[in-house]
Amino acid sequence: MTTSSRLDPVLARIDDTLPQATERLLALLRIPSISTDPAYRAECDRAADWLVEDLRGIGFEAAKRPTPGHPMVTGHAGGAGPHILFYGHYDVQPVDPLDLWERDPFDPQVEDTPKGRVIRGRGASDDKGQLMTFVEACRAWKAVHGTLPARISLFFEGEEESGSPSLVPFMRENAEELRADVALICDTGLFGDSTPAIVTMLRGLLGEEITITGPSKDLHSGMYGGIAMNPIRVLARIIAALHDDQGRVTIPGFYDGVPELPADVAAQWQGLNFDAQGFLGEVGLGQPAGETDRSPLEMIWSRPTCEVNGITGGYTGAGFKTVLPAKASAKISFRLVGQQDPLKIRESFRKMVRDMLPPDCEVSFADHSASAASQMETSHPAFEAARIALSDEWPNPAAYVGCGGSIPIAGHFKTLLGMDAMLIGFGKDDDQIHSPNEKYDLESFHKGIRSWARVLDALSR
Structure with missing residues (x-):
């Protein structure tokens, strides 16, 4: 594991303050910011206010920005080096069916499970927990060094789970403010349980x-x-x-x-040792049914x-x-x-x-x-710097991966702002996002914060 002299105390700070970081996440999770239900409009507003107050406490110039729907939250903090934009969303999915939850979805707790400690509650993984990994990394940098390692802008949406009707108009109207050298998106996951991934292609x-x-x-x-x-x-x-x-x-x-x-990406994917039979076996199937001359990961x-x-x-x-x-x-x-x-x-x-x-x-x-596909330019030096930084934190080397689904915000960054985006997340396949009993592993939260601290160090250097 490699670190720089300025990174070591930041990582130590993250480890020492994990209980306080977890309490802040639990406070945000208690706000039922369900964007698709008009009955929760005031709660979405409250979540935006909570974020603005928290960001100002770190030293960001933060503001709640009105839209025809739910507000955006923006934050800016100066620093030397490149300009980095981080995107996340504070709205969450509805909780129905409520009777399948083992606890109140908006009374989050840290629970012990056979697989380790988890943070249980709606939004824990999608996307409040992931969003807060980056915020907490910034908090640790600021506490240790008094400044951030780069110029950082934050862009938090409140309508991602309801189709993002205000997103594109807001991005067009505020393009100069939002444009940066590279965008970071934390709304994806690990490959398996311990391999960090940078999504470089979205269908x-x-x-x-x-x-x-x-x-x-x-x-x-x-x-x-x-x-x-x-x-x-x-x-x-x-x-x-x-x-x-x-x-x-x-x-x-x-x-x-x-x-x-x-060829280099194909070799990385081969090294992931994807178990197609096991993947299909979880849904009662056994044999890939796509193009017969393609590997299972290519199909996906x-x-x-x-x-x-x-x-x-x-x-x-x-x-x-x-x-x-x-x-x-x-x-x-x-x-x-x-x-x-x-x-x-x-x-x-x-x-x-x-x-x-x-x-x-x-x-x-x-x-x-x-909507067309999005393909990131991995030749951009930020990608390899981030991949190496992630590899230093996790047991397995980070890999460039694809995503079978569609994440429109990544394409919007490219087409509207002319910037590439790196999709890096720490969720797991069993996080049950959009389902009852959503959770986020405490390890994902902890190592996610440490991962972003490493990535910020690498990108700023």
């Missing part, structure tokens, strides 16, 4: 809903079966045609802009997908009804990578569907999302 998302209409009304299958076109049969044929026998998507031009995985992180998320049509109630439906619908999502263009894929998909329609059938489309 985009395209959502399509198609409705096939045939006869003017539902038909009796005894009278019309065989002679009348059944929209469910048409829909099933279209869905079946979306993949070939090797698991590749068949939409013309779908793979345009899909990059091959760089760096390859595009086409998945059917829901099908409706005909009679789906109890019992049996011999009916030919007038219409059938499907919701289909595409996870995108690299330079894939969601609008071109939408156009190609719709043309493919129209070309497959038989006589007497029509199709209508509804779009639900269209």
